[in-house]
Amino acid sequence: MQLANHCTSCQQPLKEIVLEGHYGQRVVADVCGNCHLVWFDAFESVRLSGLGWVGLLREMIATPRAAQTVPRQLQCVRCHGSLKAVRNLTRFGRTAALECGRGHGHYQGFALLLAERGLVRTMATRDLATLHKENTQPSCLNCGAPVDSVPTALSGQTPVCSHCETPLMLLDLPRLTQALLVRHGDVLQLEGQGQQLAVACRGCGQPLDATQDTRCDTCGHVVVMPSLDRVQPLLNQIEPILKGALPRQARPWGHKLQRMRGDASATQWHRFMGHAHDVFSSDSQRLYGKTATVVHVIAALALVFVLYLLFR
Ligand SMILES: [Zn+2]
Ligand SMILES: [Zn+2]
Ligand SMILES: [Zn+2]
Ligand SMILES: [Zn+2]
Incomplete structure (x- = not known):
């Protein structure tokens, strides 16, 4: 039996999880719950299907909040060579992954992995006001540190966490929902099948359409997703739909x-x-x-x- 890989930050064994990729391929991720890091072998993360993402998100939610900050210098899980920070050009600027120069794979924090796929949005003062109304302490999606205020004077600059210096982010519900609705290489259409993905408005309780609503039409409350555990009800609705989606060839005649x-x-x-x-x-x-x-x-x-x- 192959020995478990160890996290090169905290030296704890990594948890290997097998996720579904596109067209039913197998994608393996190594998760460190301690550091909130995921290791993917080369190119593996882009191969995740919607169901694979559901599995990964469930693993992230089940993992207790990181107790320590991750050092900027990390070693490759496979060859222990120094990893190189690779900054991917996204609107978040610092969605860096740490990559092995020998092509073994890359390490990424939970939040930055989501940011790289465009599944988050930046936190604005409006979101802080909404969280205050909901009696929720705003926190950094990346490190979990509490957020007290978002500087508004810095126009054109993304407000960053004072603890880990990552841009303050929230999950983007419609983008996340749409990204999950992919299986067997197809984007699943929900219209006309009696399948509505609904989340309850935190202002008035009315059901909102998770695929498109960013605020409630009834009471004007903004949809704010400060942490992964808020996604749980959506995952519970979406998982059976994904599992029921048949590959194109297996579908009955149209x-x-x-x-x-x-x-x-x-x-x-x-x-x-x-x-x-x-x-x-x-x-x-x-x-x-x-x-x-x-x-x-x-x-x-x-x-x-x-x-x-x-x-x-
Ligand atoms: Zn670790
Ligand atoms: Zn390596
Ligand atoms: Zn932070
Ligand atoms: Zn409402």
Whole structure:
């Protein structure tokens, strides 16, 4: 049996979790609950499906708040070489991942991993007022330190946590919901299936549409998601929908084909010919574009030449 990898920050064993990737691939993440860090082997994090994200978010929620700050210098989980900070250009500026120069993978904090995927938004004074109304102590999504005030004078600058210097962030509910609604490489559509993802407004209790609402139409209360545990009810609704989503090939015939039942043009042969035609025409367009006609003329000339050689 392979020994568990150890966190190179706190030296505790990392918890290996297996998540679902696109098209049912297996994606392995190593989580340190102590440091709120996730290790992904090269490119693994981009392969997570919606269901994979649900699994990862559940793991993050189940993990108690980090007790210590993470040093800026960390070693690779696999080769113990020094990791290099790689700053990805996002609107949060500092969504840095620590990457192994030998391509083994990367370490990322929980909050910055979410920020990199655009699943968070910056905290504004309006959000602080809302949290105050909700009797919730605002905290840094990255390190959990309490936030007392957001400087408003620094126009154009993102307010940062005074403890860990990470931009103050909140989860972006519609973006997060939309990112989760992906399975087997398809974006799931909820309309017309009686499937509504609803979260209760914290102002008046009215159900809000998690895929798009950022404030309540009834009472004007803003949707503010200061911590991951607030996502739990959404995960409970979304998980069975994701699990029920079948791959494209496994889906029953669509309405269009049902309507065509009994029609001679709906026979298997006709469909095959239609498909062959589609494949041929799209291929020739892709390969030759407007020169397709020229290619056909050349082919015809070559055929005439061959016939001439045979029968002269
Ligand atoms: Zn650790
Ligand atoms: Zn390495
Ligand atoms: Zn912080
Ligand atoms: Zn409301």
